[in-house]
């Protein structure tokens with residue numbers, strides 16, 4: 001199960017209706033979940049399951065797979081059955097794949113109202129079948145594929161245009177008595193995206209799936225997503241998140257997890273507090289921080305480890321952490337819970353920190 005969020009957070013969650021994506025709750029009663037999307041061809045069942053396993057290990061809660069053809073639809077039953085986390089089928093253009101995904105045992109289906117034209121006629125049928133199968137839906141509006149009618153009305157994918165598309169689609173499902181859906185209104189510009197979600201949040205109690213679409217390569221995408229999600233999540237808006245990067249999906253999960261941890265919305269495991277280094281540094285701080293991070297990666301206990309380059313701020317920060325080192329004069333003072341427990345030569349700093357971290361983890365009962 002997903003860990004509960006620690007206190008304190010910046011704002012209480014916006015109250016939403018609660019839905020299920022398989023075993024994962026999405027809505028204000030549940031912790032904010034992290035999603036990603038596989039990059040393997042969905043037809044390649046083994047590679048897709050392998051990638052889902054990697055995403056799961058990285059902390060992904062829900063995974064989405066593309067379903068652009070009948071061959072992809074045919075692969076869904078095996079993927080849905082063997083995936084350790086709920087699978088959402090991503091459907092554009094063809095309502096028949098929505099039915100295939102429901103029959104395949106997918107936990108949810110993402111539909112794009114801008115891309116499925118004959119869709120409105122079929123909402124009654126989709127609602128009936130989804131309801132019967134316990135499948136939830138995401139209405140996924142995307143700036144790049146906005147409904148043509150709204151594009152003409154607004155001139156471009158403005159926040160108002162995206163929200164109008166989403167609210168229209170939501171009303172169609174609700175007219176048919178179907179309420180188990182969440183909504184996204186993704187745009188590649190964080191400011192437009194934030195405004196769109198703010199407007200959408202005022203229009204109904206739907207759970208919201210946050211995303212900055214086509215956010216870019218790793219650095220740019222990380223900053224855009226962190227900025228936009230931070231603006232919304234800090235005010236309680238957002239129930240599940242997907243970071244989009246032009247990078248392997250495991251990176252998306254790591255970034256998403258870090259965003260939630262930074263906002264106090266997901267408990268931290270390992271946190272490395274390392275200084276930026278400066279002209280006073282007496283060790284190679286970057287190398288030391290990288291080595292300590294690598295050595296402690298995968299630790300399941302919450303541990304704050306300070307890696308400091310000199311004795312100016314070093315001892316102070318190292319004392320605040322569970323474990324830390326303040327370096328100087330070719331040596332490192334190793335701190336545990338605020339006490340200097342030993343001073344070791346520089347060459348032994350990393351192994352000493354790892355050794356102490358393991359000991360603390362064991363004491364906490366979760367090696």
Ligand code: SF4
Pocket residue numbers: 275276277278279280281282308309310311312313314
């Ligand atoms: Fe510079 Fe020392 Fe601060 Fe690191 S801890 S940034 S080396 S003053």
